[in-house]
Amino acid sequence: MKVTIVGAGNVGASCADVISYRGIASEVVLLDIKEGFAEGKAMDIMQCATTTGFNTQVSGVTNDYSKTANSDVVVITSGIPRKPGMTREELIGINAGIVKSVAENILKFSPNTIIVVVSNPMDTMTYLTLKATGLPKNRIIGMGGALDSSRFKYYLSKALNKPANDVQGMVIGGHGDTTMIPLTRLASYNGAPVANYLSQEELEKVAADTMVGGATLTGLLGTSAWYAPGASVAYLVDSILNNQNKMIACSVLLEGEYGQSDICLGVPCIIGKNGIEEIVDVKLNDAEKATFAKSADAVRAMNGDLKAVLA
Numbered sequence: 001m002k003v004t005i006v007g008a009g010n011v012g013a014s015c016a017d018v019i020s021y022r023g024i025a026s027e028v029v030l031l032d033i034k035e036g037f038a039e040g041k042a043m044d045i046m047q048c049a050t051t052t053g054f055n056t057q058v059s060g061v062t063n064d065y066s067k068t069a070n071s072d073v074v075v076i077t078s079g080i081p082r083k084p085g086m087t088r089e090e091l092i093g094i095n096a097g098i099v100k101s102v103a104e105n106i107l108k109f110s111p112n113t114i115i116v117v118v119s120n121p122m123d124t125m126t127y128l129t130l131k132a133t134g135l136p137k138n139r140i141i142g143m144g145g146a147l148d149s150s151r152f153k154y155y156l157s158k159a160l161n162k163p164a165n166d167v168q169g170m171v172i173g174g175h176g177d178t179t180m181i182p183l184t185r186l187a188s189y190n191g192a193p194v195a196n197y198l199s200q201e202e203l204e205k206v207a208a209d210t211m212v213g214g215a216t217l218t219g220l221l222g223t224s225a226w227y228a229p230g231a232s233v234a235y236l237v238d239s240i241l242n243n244q245n246k247m248i249a250c251s252v253l254l255e256g257e258y259g260q261s262d263i264c265l266g267v268p269c270i271i272g273k274n275g276i277e278e279i280v281d282v283k284l285n286d287a288e289k290a291t292f293a294k295s296a297d298a299v300r301a302m303n304g305d306l307k308a309v310l311a
């Protein structure tokens, strides 16, 4: 199976590293516009093959889309990341043009591929990719919920003082500092509601920390995070290529689900060989439904800024 990653920067290269290390695909192509950059990242990763023991073939190219031909999955990680103090939404001006041209180039050589959109603002970039390519909704998947959910479980595990892998939880809604919806009511410690162990105040702090998880890391690192984002993309790609049918929160075109239409927003999805196999209804309560509607309003307003690039 072949995966192309467009944008060999922090997130793209980290994703290639996890995909090869875990043997998720037989071939990974990294593509970047910076001369020699993707080639260098690919060579560095390939020099781990004998010490970490993988057989994936990783190669790098400078803007040569012919080398990406017949990819089963293409990941878009090209574009600028935010700096401390910025929101993801502020990246739209530069990233919209990049994402649109990348999506068009990809399809020239991989007309049947599934596209995973990572560049920010991710929900709006997913919507843009869908509109610009006209692909069916199952083949355009926005990655954000997998990462936000892993951060949610991290903060829950710290509050519970229990291992993260014993914690279940999901974040839906927009992939933004104010639009994310950590579903604390449905989170559990090995099946028991986390509210059995954490106070309302503690749960609210976990949710608040999760929502600004990306901003916290951006403040610490000077640019946005890459290890967990790269691993989250690899987790999603694994479920597609190996038809695992995992339930993962992803940004997908909604057509009435969760009371929304004509918008890409994070909801629980079954992810398999066709991409989005199914959207799962987790039965939100009235308060969660109202929060989801507010999140949708904010993302829809941002999508309005795509008029020029989609014209």
Ligand SMILES: NC(=O)C1=CN([C@@H]2O[C@H](COP(=O)(O)OP(=O)(O)OC[C@H]3O[C@@H](n4cnc5c(N)ncnc54)[C@H](O)[C@@H]3O)[C@@H](O)[C@H]2O)C=CC1
Pocket: 006, 007, 008, 009, 010, 011, 012, 031, 032, 033, 034, 037, 077, 078, 079, 080, 081, 082, 088, 091, 095, 098, 102, 117, 118, 119, 120, 122, 143, 144, 147, 175, 223, 224, 225, 226, 229
């Ligand atoms: N959805 C999510 O959960 C996450 C999204 N992101 C987003 O992913 C994007 C990438 O982040 P980083 O890897 O940290 O940035 P980075 O700056 O390390 O890498 C971006 C790469 O894209 C390349 N690039 C720019 N224009 C291109 C084009 N037209 N064609 C091919 N390559 C091009 C650049 O040369 C650079 O190497 C950002 O927009 C960031 O906000 C980052 C983390 C998580």
Ligand SMILES: O=C([O-])CC(=O)C(=O)O
Pocket: 081, 082, 088, 120, 147, 213, 214, 215, 218, 224, 225, 229
């Ligand atoms: O915070 C950012 O800008 C990058 C991102 O989406 C994340 O790490 O969640």
